[in-house]
Amino acid sequence: MKLIDATRCPYCARVRIALAEKGIDHEAVLIDLKDRPHWLLELNPPSGRVPVLEDGFVLPESEVIMAYLDERYPERPLLPADLAERARARLAVHRFDDNLGDDYYAFRRGGDNDLAGRLEALEVGRSLFADVAYVPWVIRARDLLGVELPGRIAAWLAELEQRPSIAAEVAVVRAL
Numbered sequence: 001m002k003l004i005d006a007t008r009c010p011y012c013a014r015v016r017i018a019l020a021e022k023g024i025d026h027e028a029v030l031i032d033l034k035d036r037p038h039w040l041l042e043l044n045p046p047s048g049r050v051p052v053l054e055d056g057f058v059l060p061e062s063e064v065i066m067a068y069l070d071e072r073y074p075e076r077p078l079l080p081a082d083l084a085e086r087a088r089a090r091l092a093v094h095r096f097d098d099n100l101g102d103d104y105y106a107f108r109r110g111g112d113n114d115l116a117g118r119l120e121a122l123e124v125g126r127s128l129f130a131d132v133a134y135v136p137w138v139i140r141a142r143d144l145l146g147v148e149l150p151g152r153i154a155a156w157l158a159e160l161e162q163r164p165s166i167a168a169e170v171a172v173v174r175a176l
C-alpha cells in the first residue's frame with residue numbers, strides 16, 4: 001500500500017493517523033505541494049490533490065480513504081458499529097470539510113481569524129473517526145498558527161495526544 005502524502009497537509013494527516021491507529025504497513029511518497037509532480041496530476045486529475053492511496057487501485061479523498069481503511073482493516077475500528085452513528089460520523093466530517101477544511105490555508109495567510117470561535121463549535125468526542133478527521137486542523141491551529149484553543153477543545157486534544165498516532169502527528173507539525 002502506498003500513500004501519496006505531504007507533511008503540511010491536514011487532509012493527508014488524517015490518513016497518516018488512521019494508518020498509524022491500525023498499524024498498517026505502507027510506503028509514503030512525499031510530494032512538494034508547491035511543485036506538484038506531473039504524475040500526480042495524471043493519478044488524481046484534474047487537481048493532483050493529496051492524499052491519494054494506492055492499494056491495487058487509486059483512491060483520493062481523505063474521508064473516503066479513512067472509511068476504506070476502516071472497512072478493510074476492521075480491527076481497532078474508527079467508525080462506530082451502529083449504522084446510524086456511522087453515517088452521522090461521516091456526515092460530520094463532510095460538514096467539517098465544507099465549513100472549515102479548506103479555510104486552513106486562508107487562516108495561514110491571515111484571513112478571517114476567528115479560528116478559535118469556529119473550533120469551539122466542533123462536536124468532539126463522539127466518534128474516533130470524526131476526532132481523527134478534525135484533529136489535524138486543531139493541532140495546526142495551536143502549533144502553527146498560535147491559536148489559544150477553547151478549554152473544552154484543549155482538554156479533548158490533551159486526551160487524544162495520549163495516543164501514539166496523534167503524538168506522532170504533533171511531532172510532524174512541530175518539525176514543519
Ligand SMILES: N[C@@H](CCC(=O)N[C@@H](CS)C(=O)NCC(=O)O)C(=O)O
Pocket residue numbers: 008009010011012033047048049050051060061062063
Ligand atoms: N477533499 C480533499 C481535499 C484535499 C486537498 O485539498 N489537499 C490539498 C493539500 S492539503 C491539495 O492537494 N490542494 C491542491 C488543490 O486543491 O489544487 C480530501 O479530503 O482529500
